Amino acid sequence: MHIHKPYAPLEALELDLFTQKNIQVSLKREDYSHPFISGNKWRKLKYHLLQAEQENKKLLVTFGGTYSNHLLATAAAAAKYNFKSFGFVRGEEVENHVLKLCQLFGMQIQFVDRTAYQQKEILFQRYFSSDPTAFFIPEGGSGNLGEMGVSEIMQESDMQNFDVLFASVGTGGTLKGLIKGIQDNNLSTKAHGIVVLKGAENMLQEYAHFKQDSFQLHFQFHGGGYAKYTTELQQFQHKFASQTGILLDLVYEAKLIWALIKLVESDYFLPGTNICALHNGGNIGILSS
Numbered sequence: 311m312h313i314h315k316p317y318a319p320l321e322a323l324e325l326d327l328f329t330q331k332n333i334q335v336s337l338k339r340e341d342y343s344h345p346f347i348s349g350n351k352w353r354k355l356k357y358h359l360l361q362a363e364q365e366n367k368k369l370l371v372t373f374g375g376t377y378s379n380h381l382l383a384t385a386a387a388a389a390k391y392n393f394k395s396f397g398f399v400r401g402e403e404v405e406n407h408v409l410k411l412c413q414l415f416g417m418q419i420q421f422v423d424r425t426a427y428q429q430k431e432i433l434f435q436r437y438f439s440s441d442p443t444a445f446f447i448p449e450g451g452s453g454n455l456g457e458m459g460v461s462e463i464m465q466e467s468d469m470q471n472f473d474v475l476f477a478s479v480g481t482g483g484t485l486k487g488l489i490k491g492i493q494d495n496n497l498s499t500k501a502h503g504i505v506v507l508k509g510a511e512n513m514l515q516e517y518a519h520f521k522q523d524s525f526q527l528h529f530q531f532h533g534g535g536y537a538k539y540t541t542e543l544q545q546f547q548h549k550f551a552s553q554t555g556i557l558l559d560l561v562y563e564a565k566l567i568w569a570l571i572k573l574v575e576s577d578y579f580l581p582g583t584n585i586c587a588l589h590n591g592g593n594i595g596i597l598s599s
């Protein structure tokens with residue numbers, strides 16, 4: 311199986327604020343990689359797919375909420391690379407366009423209540439202990455294999471000279487992969503994570519093995535919590551889309567760019583700083599907000 315390299319070019323993001331403050335910002339358009347296997351989800355799936363193939367697995371089993379970008383990415387990737395797919399979906403049965411697309415790509419959907427959903431290994435055992443072809447993919451495609459795929463971004467020739475990286479943080483698999491990539495390639499770039507969950511400060515423990523000066527988590531931009539947003543953020547999303555032609559979903563990427571603007575406004579970065587922000591897709595979820 312050959313998994314081709316995602317198309318994710320850099321584009322300059324030219325806002326008056328950035329010019330005034332002498333800050334260069336590039337957007338890494340991971341969202342261009344595929345309409346449904348988009349952004350970091352493609353990166354995070356790569357080594358799961360290769361591992362599944364190596365172990366002769368035929369069925370990809372994974373987990374997500376009702377609007378999960380990861381479920382949709384897994385369904386589309388499974389179809390593209392000749393696997394079957396099965397998704398455990400958190401909560402009571404609903405219909406929406408994301409799950410409909412998952413099903414179009416052949417994914418079998420199983421709704422499970424929130425308590426059962428927390429015990430993913432147990433769910434997997436309960437449904438698939440007698441199916442040796444089933445392959446477990448963690449929620450969000452995160453974990454070691456996911457981080458390995460993301461870390462490859464930092465090998466790309468146009469990613470070698472940034473002072474700062476910017477990425478939104480849900481599970482954190484993406485940010486950890488970026489930090490790993492920075493360290494593996496001996497770069498002096500610092501990765502900044504904008505955490506979209508509320509009260510998630512505990513996650514810092516998961517970063518203890520990284521060098522202190524290679525990353526920074528920001529906890530003040532969650533805007534009320536996961537998938538919550540203020541009217542201000544919604545207005546920003548609208549203004550940004552109409553002025554740049556770039557869509558930002560309210561769960562992740564609007565919070566990311568909003569945070570970047572707020573930090574630049576408050577002179578958080580020295581003049582001359584060269585920043586790369588990753589646009590990790592999620593555009594399909596916009597239709598639900």
Ligand SMILES: *Cc1c(COP(=O)(O)O)cnc(C)c1O
Binds near residue numbers: 379380482559
């Ligand atoms: C999944 C996702 C994220 C969060 O990635 P994590 O690795 O879970 O931190 C950010 N942006 C978009 C658009 C996503 O779909």
